[in-house]
Amino acid sequence: MEESDGAVIAGSLETPGAFGIIFDRHGSTLLRFLARRVNPADAEDLLGEVFRIAFERRSTFERDRDSARPWLYGIAANVVAKHHQSEARRLRAMARVSAGRPLDDDPAERAVAAADAGALWARVMAAFRTLPEAERQVLLLFAWEELSYDEIALALGVPVGTVRSRLSRGRARLAALTRGRDTTTDVPLTPCDAGGER
Amino acid sequence: MTDDLEPLRRSRPDRLLPDDPPDPEILVREKARLMSAITGPHGAVEHRRSPSIYPRLAYRDEVAALEFLTRAFGLVERRESRMEHPAGMLAWLEIGDGMVMIGRAGEERHGLHSPLETGAPTAMVNVYVHDIDTHYRRAESEGAQIVMPLEDMFWGDRRYEALDLEGHRWHFAERASEIRAGPPTQ
Numbered sequence: 001m002e003e004s005d006g007a008v009i010a011g012s013l014e015t016p017g018a019f020g021i022i023f024d025r026h027g028s029t030l031l032r033f034l035a036r037r038v039n040p041a042d043a044e045d046l047l048g049e050v051f052r053i054a055f056e057r058r059s060t061f062e063r064d065r066d067s068a069r070p071w072l073y074g075i076a077a078n079v080v081a082k083h084h085q086s087e088a089r090r091l092r093a094m095a096r097v098s099a100g101r102p103l104d105d106d107p108a109e110r111a112v113a114a115a116d117a118g119a120l121w122a123r124v125m126a127a128f129r130t131l132p133e134a135e136r137q138v139l140l141l142f143a144w145e146e147l148s149y150d151e152i153a154l155a156l157g158v159p160v161g162t163v164r165s166r167l168s169r170g171r172a173r174l175a176a177l178t179r180g181r182d183t184t185t186d187v188p189l190t191p192c193d194a195g196g197e198r
Numbered sequence: 199m200t201d202d203l204e205p206l207r208r209s210r211p212d213r214l215l216p217d218d219p220p221d222p223e224i225l226v227r228e229k230a231r232l233m234s235a236i237t238g239p240h241g242a243v244e245h246r247r248s249p250s251i252y253p254r255l256a257y258r259d260e261v262a263a264l265e266f267l268t269r270a271f272g273l274v275e276r277r278e279s280r281m282e283h284p285a286g287m288l289a290w291l292e293i294g295d296g297m298v299m300i301g302r303a304g305e306e307r308h309g310l311h312s313p314l315e316t317g318a319p320t321a322m323v324n325v326y327v328h329d330i331d332t333h334y335r336r337a338e339s340e341g342a343q344i345v346m347p348l349e350d351m352f353w354g355d356r357r358y359e360a361l362d363l364e365g366h367r368w369h370f371a372e373r374a375s376e377i378r379a380g381p382p383t384q
Binding site for chain 2: 019023027028035039040044047052055086094124125139144171178
């Protein structure tokens, strides 16, 4: 039976080198998270930052927790938030890629007229950029990282109820924005820069 | 009704541009940096670059393969580089100054197949080890299928060949000069 992350981190208070095991277990997951969120060239630096912060704060990790992953995601989400320019560049680049992407054979998309579908991808990414930071974090931890509500709550240090409400607000706003209207204000959106930066 | 998060889910960069995972070298480098920050320069882990050439082997069950290759053949995983993914794990294994990468077989995995699917291996991995006799006994007792017995060859190497659990062929040898010189000193 492998030692839990909680036990490894507790042990690393005495023997700091043991913290390397936490990197072994979660480093690649966190690197992939960062590479999705920021410019890939920045992901490596941010990975180092995440683990240095985690190491410094390891005494605050509750030792009866099995997995350090949600906690590391939380640190990483904060680090990403501090680098929002890099994040914005990443999202613009992905909007460009997705705009030119042909449709998969997907029943949900066959319903959409083919001509609209490429634009839909771009609209999703563009709409996403305009969401408040807090909602963006929750949406992505849920939709991209597939964390549970409880894990997101742990990661962001907020109650589960807050996770639920941010998720449903973000979801509604995203759906409205993607359709081209912001129902929260009922003002048609400007075409904005769905095509990405020039 | 379709899930309104589906477009976002499918906009994940690595789903839009499915490709290999990030460079494992990044993880090796960052782990080395972290460890030297934690334990000081003396405890620093050596950062070894990947060799300029290394094969990628495909398995139907790459997790079982990883376990077998470390147990029977003495390969050592670069643990920090392991990439776990629902669609299969990728791992990098070292022995001496060489390396192999293993991943899941499949048409969408670079078109690589396991010998279980092709019926025969199409390559052989050549490995030099220290103390070939011990290596041989270990491989045999851990269930590797020995296909060429351990023997001295006319060019001086002592070698054997074995199949791993999915039939990839491995050639293990020790150089005659090293056998004469005795065990390594470090």
